[in-house]
Amino acid sequence: xxxxxxxLVLVSGLLAGYFIGDYRxxxxxxxxxxAIETGKTLDAERMTAISRLKTELESIDExxxxxxxxxRKDNDVRVAGWRRxxxxxxxxxxxxxxxxxxxxxxxxxxxxxxxxxxxxEKAKIELEIARLRKERENLLQESAGNAxxxxxxxxxxxxxxxxxxxxxxx
Numbered sequence: 001x002x003x004x005x006x007x008l009v010l011v012s013g014l015l016a017g018y019f020i021g022d023y024r025x026x027x028x029x030x031x032x033x034x035a036i037e038t039g040k041t042l043d044a045e046r047m048t049a050i051s052r053l054k055t056e057l058e059s060i061d062e063x064x065x066x067x068x069x070x071x072r073k074d075n076d077v078r079v080a081g082w083r084r085x086x087x088x089x090x091x092x093x094x095x096x097x098x099x100x101x102x103x104x105x106x107x108x109x110x111x112x113x114x115x116x117x118x119x120x121e122k123a124k125i126e127l128e129i130a131r132l133r134k135e136r137e138n139l140l141q142e143s144a145g146n147a148x149x150x151x152x153x154x155x156x157x158x159x160x161x162x163x164x165x166x167x168x169x170x
Contacts, residue, residue: 096143107132
């Protein structure tokens with residue numbers, strides 16, 4: 001009888017442990033299943049976000065490359081224009097000097113004519129002399145500017161000019 005009671009107590013303990021333990025294990029299994037499902041969802045969202053960011057980064061990179069190519073192309077055009085202007089500068093200076101010499105000769109000729117004439121003809125020559133002096137002044141300014149263009153300028157000057165140009169374009 002005593003053994004039977006012990007056996008009943010053992011069986012009841014076994015049944016109680018099995019059902020109570022199974023009940024507690026079910027919550028843990030459900031929580032683990034939810035955690036696994038949440039992990040899979042988060043992993044899928046992470047992969048989607050990574051894919052979206054990679055696409056966005058590639059788009060930004062391509063846009064940057066296009067802008068850089070446009071800047072380089074614009075710079076090449078400007079450099080070519082500058083080199084053309086610089087190579088033509090010597091010809092321009094020679095032409096300006098020759099024109100200035102012709103203007104000086106014509107001016108001397110008109111001054112000598114003015115001194116030998118009078119009246120309306122003298123007034124006409126005075127106007128022509130004034131025009132030639134103005135033209136000579138312009139040629140001297142152009143010649144001085146062209147001579148200045150041949151001088152080397154420090155990089156800081158070019159940087160300041162570029163910063164000014166960028167500020168004006170905005």
